[in-house]
Amino acid sequence: MGVKVKFGNGLTSSFWKDNWKANVPLCSKYHRLFHLDVNGDCSIDDRVHNGEWAWEWVRPIGPRYSSLLQEMKIELDNISLNNDVDRKVWSLSNEGVYKVRDIRALIDISILPSWNLATRWVKQLPRKINVFIWRVAWNRLPTRLNFLARGMDIEDIGCPLCDYNVESLDHLLFGCVMAKELWLKVKIWVDMDVARDCSSWSEWVSWFDSWSGASDSKTKLYVFVASLLWHIWRFRNSKLFGSNSMKKAFLFDSI
Incomplete structure (x- = not known):
């Protein structure tokens, strides 16, 4: 060719x-x-x-x-x-x-995934979070499982937050015990079944696109969820690399 x-x-x-x-x-x-x-x-x-x-x-x-x-x-x-x-x-x-x-x-x-995915750039979000969500959508974050898939020698591929499952992107942001606790708080805070037990970003986006909420409400929800995932990732890095700058008890309040 x-x-x-x-x-x-x-x-x-x-x-x-x-x-x-x-x-x-x-x-x-x-x-x-x-x-x-x-x-x-x-x-x-x-x-x-x-x-x-x-x-x-x-x-x-x-x-x-x-x-x-x-x-x-x-x-x-x-x-x-x-x-x-x-x-x-x-x-x-x-x-x-x-x-x-x-x-x-x-x-x-x-090389890139073949499924059709529109790039979202929300002006209410900081650029770094927009870029972060783009990387989430394409599974381009340096999780332990992604490192292993790229041939790197990883001693431990377990989730550093729960130590129960392999640290895939979907597990870290949706399936981990801590992530589920935060998603439950989101449901209570917005008073709706916002996550619908989604297990991945693509599932949540599919639900979000089908939700018939007002434009302003959808933007606020998207910004909140993007911030939630950003803070989960920051907390993960804080714990993995030995920083004590983030506390789990105050994680939801910092979003």
Whole structure:
């Protein structure tokens, strides 16, 4: 993916190994036929004679591969060579020119989660909390489980707040005993089933988007919940790294 051959006379392009017709080289798509060719390194021009395809097999193509050959012929229909020189082009852009942004987009598609998620930027929240919530939404916080998933040698992957479960992001912010205590206080404070026993940020956002509250009420609730999660994360770091600046008894009051 990325580099593709734009053939002309077919003299310098490999019939089987270059990406010139399909989205993958023909040797990958029709690998059984490829292994029957007397010359796996043949050029496109080597396989054309008087405007017709000229095959050279190590043995006759029997019924077993005849349908496969017919399929490839259909795919290669209307292919004609010309006097232009073969050249390689960049297939990730319409202009055929290499661009770093195309590679970056490809990497993002390959690595980042594929589910559709709109970025929320709430002006009533400090920038650091908006960024924090973005990282929560994409599971990009440095929890112990995330470190382990990235190949780091972690002695203890337990939750530092309850020491009962693995410290995943969902557990820390929604499933931990301390988190559940704080969510219960939120329900009481706003006098509604705000969390609906959600076990992850995506579940809570789904509930929040379906809630038919007034715009002002929704903004206040979102700001409050974002602040709640921010303070849970700060308290976690305070306990994990030995700081005594945050006390659990006053955590809810500090939101």
